[in-house]
Amino acid sequence: MRFVGRYELRDRVGEGAMAEVWRAYDPGIDRVMAIKLLKQEYCRNPDYCHRFVREAKAAGALAHPSIVTIYDVGEADGVPYIAMELLDGSPLDQVLAATGKLPVDQVLAIGTQLASALSYAHLSGVIHRDIKPSNMMLSRDGRSLKILDFGIARVAEAEPRDQTRIGEVLGTPRYMSPEQALGQTLDGRSDLFSVGVVLYETITGTPAFTAASPATLALQITQTSPPAIATLAPHCPGGLRYIVDKLIARRPERRFADGADLGRALEREAKAYEAVQADAAGRSRYLPLQARLTLAMVAVTALALMFSIGTVLDRQYRAMERMAISSGSSIAAFVASNAALPAVENAAMPPIERDWTPVQAFIAAAAKDSSVRWMTMVDSDGLIRGASDPAKLGTRYAAPRGEAVVHRGDNVTVSDIRLADGRDAFRFVHPILYAGRPFGVIEVSISKDELQAAAATTRNLLIALGLIVLAVVGGVSFTVAKLLARPVRRLKQAMRDAAMGDLDFRLSHHRRDEFGELFDGFNLFATAVQERLEAAERPSGGPRRIDATRLYTADVPSPAPVARQKRTA
Template sequence: MDSKLSDIGRYRIEGELGSGAMADVYRAYDTEIHRVVAIKVLKEANRQDDEYYSRFLTEAKAAGILTHPHIVTVYDVGVFEDKPYIVMELVEGETLSKRLEKGEKFSIREIIDIFRQLTDALYYAHQNGIVHRDIKPDNILFSSDGGAVKLADFGTAHREGGQDAEKTQIGMLLGTPRYMSPEQAAGERLDGRSDLFSLGVVLYELLTGEKAFKSPTVATLIVQITSEQPELLNKLPAEVPRGVKHLLSRLLEKDPAKRPPSGKEVIDVLNWELEALIAEQDRKQQKFLPLYVKWTLMIGTIITVILALCLTVVLSLQTDALTEYAVDSGSSLAKFIATESAIPVLGEDWITLESLVNDASKRNTFQSLLVMDHEGVVRAATDPKMIGQPQPISESAQIVRRQQQLEVSSELLADGDIVFNFSTPILFKNTEVGSISLGLHQAALEQIKQVTAGLVLMVGLVIVVSVVVLLFIFGRVYVGQLRVLRRAMQDFKSGSLDRRISSRRKDEIGELFQLYNGMADLIQERLHLGSDGRQGEATSRQNAVPESDTDHFNAINSNEAESADEVERVEDDSTQVWSGEADEDADRTALFTGIDVSDQVAAAPEEVAVDQHQPQKKTEASVAENSDSDEQANKGEALIPDKMVEDDDDDATRLWQVPPEDPESKKEEGSKG
């Protein structure tokens, strides 16, 4: 590095920033534009090489066309006293290599974000026909806040298709060998895919903490780059997303045709992986149930309970209605059979009675039928074994209805069937001659109940599922909008004061967005006003009256206050503008606030003298009418005492001493008053 490097033209050298194999870098100040810059000056040894000399200037000028937020801007290129130089934007942050040397670790999210910015910068450069050719940690700079990154040192860059595009040879390697692409190491023609390989080497180093190619010599290093894969490529940490692993393996392909064709594809993959990673981290950090899930569970539970209650009520009402219908139908049938059996029972014509019962049982209309005589002995039955037996009594029967001359009971049979038993007397001219017991199946009734319950349950389930799905979808949509607001507020909190939400929703969410935008505008405006106010305060402190002058100023105020009190005692209401302490203070405030007293008095001493004597004139006119001390006033003496004028402080004397007045002009002024 040139130890005695003088200023370069309008750039004042302020110090050394670093040195590389090709050039030295200095911190400098642009005396015309008034900004701090970085100047790269070609090393003295390289100035003797015409190839280095011309390449340094030509390719720096080519890189100068690039303007991108993640590329260090080239301001100027030139030669001063046979010293080629490049003037660049000065980035105050550290390089990636320094942060790695300190052992700093980056999270997967930070790594993806860093490489997303770098790839965007490279894609822009490649679109403009510029290949960097020296991607390495030393050329990746962080901003002072550590968030944004910038790609530096396009001094070895070249235009694709330029005259020197095929001149790179092994004997003249441009770039850092450890991060070169195979085609660059072999001296072949380069395009943007060479930079993508070098970017992959840096990405590998960040993900694994190890160099991709570790050979200590250049020769063996080139062999590794052109023919060997990094040993940890298939053993990346488990937290690395699969998409990033696949992208890294493609970037490190030896054949450029197998790499991503451009940075655009790499950016798309990184954006996808970053969004997925952010969403996954948000889910892991979220210690509460999402609002849309709460809404769904709550509303779904409420609807389910309501539908269950409704289903229970409906089925209960249906069961009662069907039971009532079955009981009425069975009662009518039992009474009809009792009426038809009255004559055979009265005549004890058991054969005819059995024939009637057998015919009825063949129709399979009922489950059982028993006809008993007046002594309770079974005389006809659907089950022949029951004939001649006393009427059976069931202990499991439950009375459903009991009316005059009719009793209905429900019984559970051994086979699981449920029947209604109808018992009614056989009457002949209102005389009981026997009784019958009719059993009707409830299977059909239960089947109707089950079908109805199934249909109602299905309808309820469809309603619940539909409502839950709709609530989930709409809830997620609205929560997504709230997440937009939350991310905007997080960005604003982190310092992105220009972050605004551009959504134009016309609902409550839209009102929240507008409130946020208005709040952000107001806070940003107040911050700017506060900054301006602080600058104004500093200016006012610079223009403050010196302490010695302030002492005299206070003394004069005291004397003026005494004179004002005397005037107040003798003047009438019309002269109250001059009376009282408050008016005197207001007058002094209007006279002196915001005025540089020394400048005003020096510029217009006569005006100050007139201002000082205005109250004195009114004093003289009033005292002349009310006292015998007119002589001193008529002599035109100043309001300020002599001892103030004769003060030892010369500055105060210059400020406040009143020049002598002409007596004639004083009389004219008195008459005007």
């Protein structure tokens, strides 16, 4: 069992060019952690040992969710070590080797976390100087990321003699900034360039710079731009492409000013990407403005008409029902009033002397109304004494079952029934009263045919009117959309021409609306871009010179040479 200080080393979990990483255990607080040990060959060089401990202590002062937590830094038996949290996940370079590239939403999430972590580190005076996929640990769910290995980080407030000297190059060549490859003074924008190179690789699946040797790689970084993202990853949104292109600009002043600016840009792009994805989920293919605006206006108008027509028809039908019920109730009351005296007289006679002929004649005459489906007069004994159907005379009355009562009024009950022929009708039941005493009932059924026919006529007329309104709205919307599309197409063509480098034109117009303001804004933008391009093309003191002796020539520092014994003659 091997110990480093009080830490028990259990098994090796990783190895880099200059250090090994072990899973370790701290018995003092019963915690499993990771221990990073400087390799023996570098322990012989005091400069490496001093830098490893000093700059790792500076990283230990950083406390951020996206930066690995440092527990302890020290030296045991001449070997510097860093005790840090043990992360559950995979290095980003291994993830990229397995997947090739990452989804856009994951790239945006990773970039936002990197921007936040580096913004915090830079404000704390620490520049990482070795941002690369192998120094980033991605969680198992692929959404959380932590920056590792601040082993060559530079601390702004360190003593000048301890800082990396100008002309001395540290870092991984493929992810270096141009100023880092040239050995120039660095600031936080150097780390942002490396972030751009990492994001480029996560989007396209290929490294931004692919030269074989460190020297040619440094020349490539300082003199050329990587292939356009659009050619390697057409799926990448334009906003994200712009952010990465800005990050990997060769001149630091053309990059984002700091990690906070980068984070805000990535957050805006993430929100825009979510909106675009939500919009694309509901839109299967491209539709021109004329079609979309016309369909939208017609759809909205159709919904409004459907609601309005439905409301009007419902209220009209209810009003017509109330009129039909009132009319039927009046008919039933009139028949009951006229049948009251014969019913009283017959009730006072013996059954053999009763005469219902006048009642039957009256019922037969009243039932001739076209809206009356049937009419029945029932005496106090429950026998039918008058009916529109003579075959029912003298039979016992049986009330229909399953009826739904729709109205109860003074001495009248109204039900909604379905007739034997399938038609709908109202059934009115009114008692025959005389001096407050009941002597039977009158039943009248009135068809709904006329009511339903009137409702159908109204419905058809309103639908026809709605179709006319839809046609008018569709035609007007298409015309308006066509007029709106003209200036949009004009501006679109102007922007395409400007993107191709043709800035020797301006948009002329006589508009006094928002499109006029938009044209004026484009003209101002084109003028500003043209002036900047012309200023950039003016001579500025001769071509840039590159000192090849300051270019990076090795991936890692060489081990300290072993002193050779002097050979004697």
